[in-house]
Amino acid sequence: MSGHIASLIQIICIAAIPLIFAITLHEAAHGWMASKLGDQTARIMGRVSLNPLRHIDPFGTVILPLLMLSFGGFIFGWAKPVPIAWQHLRHPRRDMALVGAAGPAANLLMALFWGIIAKASHLVFISPHTQDMLRSTALFIHLTSRFGIMINCVLLVINLIPIPPLDGSRIVSSILSPQLARKYDRFEAYGLWIFLGLLILLYFTNSMWIILGPINDLIQWIYQLLALPA
Template identity: 50%
Template sequence: MNALIQTIAIAALPVIFAITLHEAAHGYAARHFGDPTAWQMGRISLNPLRHIDPIGTILIPVAILVFSAGSFLFGYAKPVPVDFTRLRNPKRDMLWVAAAGPAANLFMALCWAFMLKLAWEMPSTDFTVPLSEMSKIGIVINCVLMVLNLLPLPPLDGGRIAVSLLPHRLAWQFSRIEPWGFPILLVLLFTGILSDIMSPLVLFSARAIETIFGLY
């Protein structure tokens, strides 16, 4: 029990920030490209409390830690509202708004890699070990969220990026998948196909980041 509590305590900060800053990045990008909806609702904030979803941000990650030690650790926050019709160029700008979330996760993964490198370079103390473990989780959770959200399946960010890049007719047809996107994702998850798709991509991303910082 003590080990589980320690794991949850160490994982809490990386998980919460990975999920909530992903959503905040969408809001910042949307405002930049002309949609102030998230800003008007107070959702463009680095305060995690504004983005936490009790189930997706807390319950699901804790359940994975407790019951599925071998599974990917992931979750979700309350989606930031984006009115794509208010963007200056809806089809083009949709790409940048969607890509902002995974880009935030990449940036956070790089930051946690820097913190891990720092922890390894510092003299060993009671502080460096928790920082090292927290940083490792931070790298992995952000790589998982980045890869997951870049899958070309609406309403994931990768699906919206695909809609932005496809010709209008194909984009409209592809976007009609969106109501079925989450059920499809659940089927892929429970059949193990999602893990088979994501595992090599997450491993490659994490190894690439570790290589940049000389973390071997």
């Protein structure tokens, strides 16, 4: 038991910063894009901020990821949704897609950022001139960076699933006819249950590769792009 707790603490230390900032910057990106397109709601409410405390959802950002980490395997989470007044956007239908895409785009940039950090820390770690203490620090940074790549790829892919209120649904809604978009958006009230139902269905039909495959492909693309060791 003590070994499991020690291992869990190590994982939390590695995962905490990448996870919090992956979720925080994802939401801040929505607010930033909305402010650029005419809606200042998020900015007025202080949500266009890099301060994690403004975005953290106690369950989605802290409790759920901790539970998932403790059981191992798949890790996911969310922050408090950024308030968007769609009617304030200059071109609501087009801008809805841009605001929706801003979050996953932020995750892609963060995954690349963590990839660069992983590359640099790996070079420090393998250098024969690196002292032991610095090598230990480089290893910790490298492991943290690898988790940063992973969690941002997870958030990017999952948020592009077109189930309201995930970001992919905003993009789909913007290209549907207004009548179809209104009907489609009504599913948002049941979106969480639909998403959970989808995960359960995929799990029990051995079809999780439908989600995990694109995540793995994206991770591998970043590793190959930056020539990172597997």
